[in-house]
Amino acid sequence: MSETNQPETGNLQEFEARIKRGEKVEPGDWMPDTYRQQLIRMISQHAHSEIVGMLPEGAWITRAPTLQRKLVLIAKVQDEAGHGQYLYHAAETLGISRETMLDALLSGQAKYASVFNYPTLSWADIGVIGWLVDGAAIKNQTMLAQCSYGPYSRAMVRISAEEGFHMKQGKEMVIRYAQGTSKQKAQVQDAINRWWWPTLMMFGLPDAVSKHSDTLKRWGIKTRSNDTLRQEFVNEMVADLNTLGLSIPDPDLRYDQEMENWIHGPIDWDEFWRVVNGAGPCNAERLATRRKAHEEGQWVREAVAAYAHKHPPGSHDD
């Protein structure tokens, strides 16, 4: 390979110039090792989050109140499986195997969004997850759709488009709950109270302490900061929840006239780290469920492998 003879700095300069021009980096192009490693970290964590993200909602498929709601929820959970697949694919283009990523998830080594380690206690949680959790995810994903790595940005465009359905079906449920009986209103308010703070944590650590932010920005992976996205989300949610007569579980929430922002109170980052590091209410259960699913699929993989062994490519006699 001739390019290994070139000085690394020349490559880096050209790489950064390409990013500056807004070009997409494609598999095969030269990229700094840190760029590759950061993308593998982000994309695989994102993929794991989609896969684990099926579980909190999947728990309610059998208890959906109507057939239509059940179809919608099944479709949403199927999408999440698909999104996990799109993302594992994008990570594979950077040289990591799907098997390595799955091993990391099943062994408990890999990180995924901490929000999925909280339990879903009522049907109203399904609406609130759709609106809040998927709404927060869309903010991040819409930004990542612009990112400099081609396969990741294309996966994100597909995912963002499909998440639009997730967010809207959830919002529609919350609107219906908010206009329902006092018992229904109380149920959806309770769900908001439980999901609000874990949702705000999804945007990541504050800009002042986020260690990856600078490089990610310079190389066009993240183009907007954690705090910027979080603020935009809070502004939109407070306005809409107020319109529906629902409240936000934050006694310090106040409106800043000058900046035209809703300023939220302090986020409990100790809780965030506790949950990320495995001590959340459902971490053990989520991992156990994934492992069980993998083990129970073993016979299917064995059957397929046996068939493939008996019928190598080109041997079909039909």
Added chain:
Amino acid sequence: MTDSQWPRFEVFLQDREGHSHRNVGTVHASDSELALQNARDVFVRRPSCQSLWVVPATAIYALTKQEIRENAGLSADDSEQQPKNADLDVKSYLVFQKRNQRRTMSYVEYVGRVDAATPGQAMAGAITAFDDPSSTVWWVCPASVVARSTVDDVESMFTPATEKAYRMPQHYRIIQQMLEAKSRLLGKADIEQDA
């Protein structure tokens, strides 16, 4: 902990007749038949598909503009891209290109065919035959390795998705419902003010 993963297949999706097949990602499968089924499950959950192709990832010879520039001469035929027991008969290769560097929604898509004896010759032929200064990625693969969905598959594989309107965001009329909620809220405020 896991067992060995199956081979990767690149997936090409044609969303409607007249559009070209474009690369949407990959699936793992034990053979092309299951690769097509997996591709349908992963990439066709919405009413947007007319035809699917799957190609074993190892059968694709890919180069980016940067690699072509830096390698100058195309060296595929003395690398691992050279298939074992290559018969040197001329065969048909499919050519794929990605033509735009900047827009996110530009895919590696099918542009046509060339005849060649080796992947390297096919690539050289593709670059000449489909010369386009805006092209940034070139892929070639033998036409014989492509597995395609057929017209008979459309009804079972793709048509059911068209009936699932609830998968579309616009099905939920959110903007309308929020406007209604807002006018109810404002209406209530008016009544309170009047009182």
